[in-house]
Amino acid sequence: MHTSWLTANSYGKLSNQVQGAFIAPLPAFDIVSISGADNRKYLQSQTTCDIDKLGDDVFLRGAHCDAKGKTWSVFHLLQQGDELLAVAFRDELTASVAQWRKFGVFSKVSFTPAQDRFAVLGIGGTGAARLIEQLGFALPAGNGKLSRHNGGVLLQLAEAHFMLVLPTEQAIALLDADYPLAAPTLWLKQHILQGLCYLEQPLIGEFVPQMLNLQAVNAISFTKGCYLGQETVARMKYLGRNKRAAWILQAATDDMPVAGSDIEQQFNDNWRRVGQVINAVNINNQLWLIAVLPNDITPADSLRLKSDSAPALQLLPLPYPLS
Structure with missing residues (x-):
């Protein structure tokens, strides 16, 4: 972490408890x-x-x-x-x-x-x-x-x-x-x-852009012409090949999963791996994360983080429509 522009005094001022801007x-x-x-x-x-x-x-x-x-x-x-x-x-x-x-x-x-x-x-x-x-x-x-x-x-x-x-x-x-x-x-x-994400080392080279909802946040042009990987990206759009999307989840837990951690879904009496954490943050034992999951997931589906405590995850609405 490059911290040459951050002083010890500045670090001491940082807080998760700021109210307002x-x-x-x-x-x-x-x-x-x-x-x-x-x-x-x-x-x-x-x-x-x-x-x-x-x-x-x-x-x-x-x-x-x-x-x-x-x-x-x-x-x-x-x-x-x-x-x-x-x-x-x-x-x-x-x-x-x-x-x-x-x-x-x-x-x-x-x-x-x-x-x-x-x-x-x-x-x-x-x-x-x-x-x-x-x-x-x-x-x-x-x-x-x-x-x-x-x-x-x-x-x-x-x-x-x-x-x-x-x-x-x-x-x-x-x-x-x-x-x-x-x-x-x-x-x-x-x-x-806001439904936005970045890629940490374990997930670099793992997902096509639509799995990260990049088409929904104006990060993909489908009219500009050729670029590296364009054939796959276009197939996902025009042939309906993409079956996954990025979703926002929340849990009351002290867990702090790393990028790539597994998310499981309940099917009858069994739990099955259905996705991966992209980014996560835990503030005062409240976990928020964005994860790649099936694009037909719903709030009625039972989801949990795969960990020793296995906290239940609540699906939150995206702030934009998926297309």
């Missing part, structure tokens, strides 16, 4: 700068999102897949001058950059770590718009939009759920100022409740 440092998220004359053209051939839709006030959510359509990473992409910045959880970004570099040797494109130049933070909670105003940013025009201020970029991921990319010096100053600071887990809980 908050700012949370996200040190597990990294940034890579993608530069060179072919940076847009190259990414267009590598990712599920349409790079031509990128703009000064628009960012893209997208995925990078292998040739079989299995997802290496889920990222957020924005333009910063002539360079592009990809923001993602460290495990998945490391995996994608290794592949991008391998296949980009014949293109005018380079990939440079940028986490020493920029820091990633999350903003959320009731009253987030007021807090954003105090930081000097205009509220983005909606989901998928961004605003800029003094070298920083604010991305609206969902309703009252934001990602903030700041020059490192500004991030340090912000955390030392008098703002409500929260632990990353509070932001990650919101991320899960």
